[in-house]
Amino acid sequence: MKIYDRPGFPNPARIRIVLAEKGLDDQVEFVSVDLMAAEHKQPAFLAKNPAGIVPVLELDDGTLISESTAITEYLDNLDGHPSLTGRTPREKALIHMMQRRAESFVLDPVGLYFHHATPGLGAALQVYKSPDWSARKEMGLQEAQKVVQGYRYFDDLLQHRPFLAGDHFSMADITLFAGLMFADAAGIPAPEDHQTLQAWRRRVAALPSVRERSGQQFVQEDLTRMGF
Ligand SMILES: N[C@@H](CCC(=O)N[C@@H](CS)C(=O)NCC(=O)O)C(=O)O
Structure with missing residues (x-):
């Protein structure tokens, strides 16, 4: 594949x-x-x-x-042992619900903020966006507010469970983790005083699969084009 x-x-x-x-x-x-x-x-x-x-x-x-x-x-x-998306109907439903919350409360609004309220990925993509910069920026800033609420929501939720959908690491945790990575890059990181969220993030970052992949590097050419 x-x-x-x-x-x-x-x-x-x-x-x-x-x-x-x-x-x-x-x-x-x-x-x-x-x-x-x-x-x-x-x-x-x-x-x-x-x-x-x-x-x-x-x-x-x-x-x-x-x-x-x-x-x-x-x-x-593929292997007949779904460990990330749930084994029972209850697990599957809870993982999908929390995954969607991680997307709609954090990852997606971070993306909308990044692509619309900042220069995003640069000049070549501008033609695929609305030419009305001020409306776009306003929309992007509203999305950033949603992210702030999302951080609060997950900080509260994680006071009652180790992972988003319960006792086990799942697709929902992967989505929120990616959302926090994106938020750092977009300049709207999760506040340090959201201690439960930060502790969860450290726990997830320490998992072998995540440790290997979250250090995943941008292509050097992209970093140069982004001005790093
Ligand atoms: N809902 C999609 C989101 C995919 C997405 O937004 N990918 C980004 C890269 S992280 C992308 O292709 N962005 C290019 C663009 O928006 O022009 C998914 O779950 O895969």
Whole structure:
């Protein structure tokens, strides 16, 4: 199978953590998509994912799967022992619910803030955004407020359980972890005084699969283009 993505980016990181967690690294060929040059908005990539975003999983029979949750479901179930997406109906439901909260309270609004209230990934992608900069910026700043509320929500929630969906690390934790990584890069990090959230983050960061992948480096060319 192939995965179209870009090292260093948050949604690709979700899948790289899943691959490490499931021991599937050697079964995947990574195809790097040049996001900053808008390669994902060109016809060749849009034919794989009309949403024009990475990651995309391509199976050996040509089946294309996009959306990190769908890719995670597939990879987690390959060995018949789903450890990240739930084994029982109750586990599955709770993991999906918390995963969606991690996306809609943190990861997605961080992305909207980054892409609309800041220069985002740079000039090549500007033509794919609304030309109304002030409206875009206003919307992005409102999304940043949602992130602040999301941090508070998860800081409270984690006072009652070790992981988002209960006693076990799951897809929901991976999504929130990627959201916090993205928030750091976007300049709206989780406050240090959210101690429960920060303690959870340290616990997740120490898991072997996450330790290997969260240090995942951006492509040097991207760092140069971002001005680092
Ligand atoms: N809902 C999607 C989100 C994917 C996404 O936003 N990917 C980012 C990279 S982290 C992307 O391709 N951004 C390019 C853009 O917005 O132009 C998922 O779960 O996979």
